[in-house]
Amino acid sequence: MKITVLGSGGFGYPLTFCDCEYCRKARLMRGKNIRKRASILINDEMIIDLTPDCQVAMNMYGKDMGKVKLLLQTHTHLDHFDINQFTTLDYKYATKRNDSLMLVCSELCLNDIQNKVSQYDKMDLYNDEYLNKINLKTKTLNHGESMFFDNYTIKAIYCSHDEKIGAQLYLIKQNGKSILYATDTPPLTKTTLKELKGEKIDCIFLDESFGIRDYYFSHLNIKYFDEYINKLKQNNLLNKNCLIYATHLTHDGNPPHEELEQILKQYGYMPAYDGLEFKL
Ligand SMILES: [Zn+2]
Ligand SMILES: [Zn+2]
Numbered sequence: 001m002k003i004t005v006l007g008s009g010g011f012g013y014p015l016t017f018c019d020c021e022y023c024r025k026a027r028l029m030r031g032k033n034i035r036k037r038a039s040i041l042i043n044d045e046m047i048i049d050l051t052p053d054c055q056v057a058m059n060m061y062g063k064d065m066g067k068v069k070l071l072l073q074t075h076t077h078l079d080h081f082d083i084n085q086f087t088t089l090d091y092k093y094a095t096k097r098n099d100s101l102m103l104v105c106s107e108l109c110l111n112d113i114q115n116k117v118s119q120y121d122k123m124d125l126y127n128d129e130y131l132n133k134i135n136l137k138t139k140t141l142n143h144g145e146s147m148f149f150d151n152y153t154i155k156a157i158y159c160s161h162d163e164k165i166g167a168q169l170y171l172i173k174q175n176g177k178s179i180l181y182a183t184d185t186p187p188l189t190k191t192t193l194k195e196l197k198g199e200k201i202d203c204i205f206l207d208e209s210f211g212i213r214d215y216y217f218s219h220l221n222i223k224y225f226d227e228y229i230n231k232l233k234q235n236n237l238l239n240k241n242c243l244i245y246a247t248h249l250t251h252d253g254n255p256p257h258e259e260l261e262q263i264l265k266q267y268g269y270m271p272a273y274d275g276l277e278f279k280l
């Protein structure tokens with residue numbers, strides 16, 4: 001499985017209007033310190049989260065959005081879902097696609113996407129005729145449920161980040177390898193553990209929004225990131241050489257990349273960065 005990090009920031013780093021020490025440093029140092037909103041691309045054909053930065057990221061890293069077959073949406077907070085990019089699927093933008101795109105998300109998430117896009121543009125994601133016309137398929141997958149697509153197994157996993165819009169995480173398996181994409185999320189719950197039971201994870205991208213800050217709410221700081229990983233280990237869910245990446249990094253607690261790298265190294269973790277690509 002080839003993984004490409006399209007974005008590793010929470011809300012973008014440096015933050016748009018912010019002039020704090022970390023944002024100032026990021027603007028000066030650039031490179032890995034510039035973080036687009038968090039999403040990943042798998043095998044150049046599956047995107048997790050259509051963020052407002054996806055289109056730019058795909059172009060930057062030589063990827064083709066027209067070849068993406070599957071869009072897994074974790075939730076619709078606007079740093080994860082871009083209404084404008086989504087609505088360009090509509091025929092009035094003269095979008096041409098050979099393969100159809102499949103949108104996978106929870107039922108509540110699909111409702112919310114429908115609400116958002118219908119306010120902005122006329123789209124009816126519950127009308128099969130319309131979906132055929134724009135070459136889009138939708139598949140609701142609620143936490144605890146699995147689906148197959150080509151040779152992938154995709155499982156939606158519970159998290160308590162925002163239950164009213166059905167926020168969830170995804171476990172993706174292919175050719176004996178598995179990756180857990182776990183942002184946005186607060187600390188691990190019993191339901192999450194139950195749904196992950198029996199899995200062996202080779203790579204995890206986990207929310208580490210608040211870094212060295214001593215607080216967390218609906219996201220994690222390093223302390224709770226470490227606690228989350230340790231619970232996964234105690235439950236035998238991680239393979240021995242599991243790659244553990246921190247993502248959704250915000251300016252509110254995460255120092256410049258190299259400094260953060262040193263801090264996370266002590267725990268055996270790594271900060272993700274935009275453009276990172278590797279094979280599992
Ligand atoms: Zn800042
Ligand atoms: Zn969120």
Ligand SMILES: [Zn+2]
Pocket residue numbers: 010011077079080184248
């Ligand atoms: Zn977020």
